[in-house]
Amino acid sequence: MSGYNVRKLKEKLFLFLIGALTVLMFSPLFHIIYSVFNNGIHVILSRRITFITGRLSDGGIGPAIIGTFILVFLASLIGLPVAFLVGVYAYEYPESTLGKATKSLLQIMLEFPTILVGVFIMQMLVVPMGTYSALAGALSLAIIMMPYVAVYTHEAMRQIPFEYRDAAFSLGLTRVKAVFRVLVPMAKRGILTGVLIGIAKVAGETAPLLFTVGGSYQTYQIGITKPVGAIPLLIYTLIQSPAKEHHEMAWGASLILLLIFLGIFIPVRLSLREVKV
Amino acid sequence: MIELALETRDLKVYYGNNMVIKGVNLKVPKNVVFALMGPSGCGKSTMLRAFNRLLELNSEARVEGEVRILGRNIYAPNVDPIEVRREVGMVFQYPNPFPHLTIYDNVAIGLKLNGLVRSKEELDKRVEWALKKAALWDEVKDRLDDYPSNLSGGQRQRLVIARALAMKPKILLMDEPTANIDPVGTKKIEELLFELKKKYTIILVTHSPAQAARVSDYVAFLYLGELIELGPTRKVFENPEHELTEQYVTGVLG
Ligand SMILES: Nc1ncnc2c1ncn2[C@@H]1O[C@H](COP(=O)(O)OP(=O)(O)O)[C@@H](O)[C@H]1O
């Protein structure tokens, strides 16, 4: 064989190897989605609406679903405005000491072990209040959500070409008006993406809830100072039980969580594709 | 004595420690097209941005000396740059209408956000007036709610001109407004300049001596941050005083 052919063969082998590794890397993702659907669908179909609305004793995960929605809603209420403003600040004052610190701190916060956030909130809120609460869980989730939203906001603003910034200021707009009335609306799609990714991220978080929400699955709690449930936390609890019946419910709950996640994530991906066109 | 639209006194601009405008004195009479020409990188855009204090968006940039607009030094300590920018319109090298706003809103936004109109009718009128002034009205009057992405490059640039005119500026700064426009669009914008100078003073940056010769009444030649020559356009082109100017207008110099 000539040197040329050997080289070509090597190249093909190499490409094949990379392709195979890529498939290998993503295969768990597809396996997770497949097995969650496969195992979860039976439970949901056999119990129908009870699974969504019923209490744990009825064979449903209603309080956990409501709990997740309450937690995500409250976390968004607390976290989104702050994170948005922080992201805009980092964009608008990139050279200031605080601006530079903000950018580094956001990166650290993004990678921070989430269980430590739970421990922190437990000390700050749960212990003094003497009870687990939706508020404590929401605060933990807000802390985890904020860096995502802030980083995405910052990035979306930075994508705006400089010409538009020039244009806004050349019209004699104040900084506040130029930024919030012209540039932010221009970046709204990117910012919204960050918001949804932040929400999707915390909707599935377990660790920060372990020491904060308490987990309440037999009653529907009203009031943010009472313990609540959450789907990921419920899955964690059910899996630890030896009962097969509980494992089945965990699969069903996993499917619900997956659907919520995909329900947020797929629109985000689709809208991202739209931006490029 | 002719009344001056703009005058600079020993204007210097630095980026960090690098001086890019090196003590320029120039006078721009009212109601003329004043061309600022020179090779790429000589400091034309920088100087133009000193005329509406837009340079201040860049924290590296520092200005020394005076820029007087209708007699008032805009770098005096009590002058608000926001006020200056409302009185001095600017058009850029790359047509930059806001892509997320309709044609109408692009023209209206400066007026709206600065609270310069009292009613919707007044706003409608002013938008129409500005679009007519920019010679764009006939082309867009039936699609004011469209987005600027559907316009040609030349139309977009005229939209930006309308956006600036809507503010009723005293001076209009234009930084190579036809650099990214096709020949037909360029011709329209150049014709527009003749109309506009009846009411406005236009300072036009161009790297093309031919364009300066076509459209301007006065021309200044800037080279490496220094003002080499300034005078009535015909005089500068036909009988330049400086060797460098001659080389530039005949195309010997980049
Ligand atoms: N933001 C900036 N920071 C530092 N230097 C700059 C900046 N903008 C322009 N310059 C420098 O200033 C000089 C003049 O640039 P510019 O005003 O853009 O020239 P022109 O518009 O005539 O092409 C150039 O040497 C350029 O490299």
Ligand SMILES: [Mg+2]
């Ligand atoms: Mg330039």
